[in-house]
Structure formats: structure tokens, C-alpha cells
Amino acid sequence: MEKSSAHSWPLSRCDTEGLVYGKMREHWQDYYQNAAAVVFVVDASDFGRMDEARSEMKKALRSDHLRGCPVILLANKQDVSGALTVTEMKDKFNMREMCVGRDWLVQPCSASTGFGVEEAFRRVVQMVRLPP
Secondary structure (H helix, E strand, O other): OEEEEEOOEEEEEOOOOOOOOHHHHHHHHHHOOOOOOEEEEEEOOOHHHHHHHHHHHHHHHOOHHHOOOOEEEEEEOOOOOOOOOHHHHHHHOOHHHHOOOOOEEEEEOOOOOOOOHHHHHHHHHHHHHOOO
């Protein structure tokens, strides 16, 4: 668990190690309690794992601990040619149906260049501040 702050808001972040380390998935729910938002990072250029990522996100969002939490889907690797666009990610993840009853956003980013990362954290803080 890493602690930091953004715009004077304290943040606790957990890198749950994603799909590459499948055994970590069984421990994801350990981090759900007291979550104020969900930030789900997906490699937008890895078409072979997109269905698996969508399935895992859907499973996570069913948790009672995450009910009503805003969701930001980070479409990572936008610096890679052919990466899915925001619109394509919205459609692929069926965000309108998956996120009924909660605020949500698909944010393009590139962790390697920093593009969109600061904006994503800014948006998380804004979404958490909004009344339900």
C-alpha cells in the first residue's frame, strides 16, 4: 500500500499486480474495503487479454465494498501504435452497462510517458468529491 496526496487529498494506492500475476487476483478483494474509487488500468494495446481484463473488472465491480464507487478505466499505452481509443475502450468494456449507478470515465494515458496520468488522479479526486 503506497500513501501519497493529490491536491491536498490523502491517497492510498494499491498496485494489485494485474493479470500477468493471476494468483494476485484472489487477493484483490482484500483492498476493496473503504475504497472511495476504483482505478482499473488496462493495456489498451493488448487485444489478446482485453476480454479477460473486462471480465476481471466486471467481477471486481460486483463487490459490495465497491458499490457506488466511481470508476476510472485507464486506457494505458496510448503511445503504442494501434492502441484502442477512448471510444473503443468504452464499447469494449461496455462501460455504460457495467457502471450503472456510479460515475465513470475512460481516461487515455501512457505510464511510460506520463501522458494522462496526472489528469486521471485529478479526475479521481473530483469524482470522489461529488455528492452521490
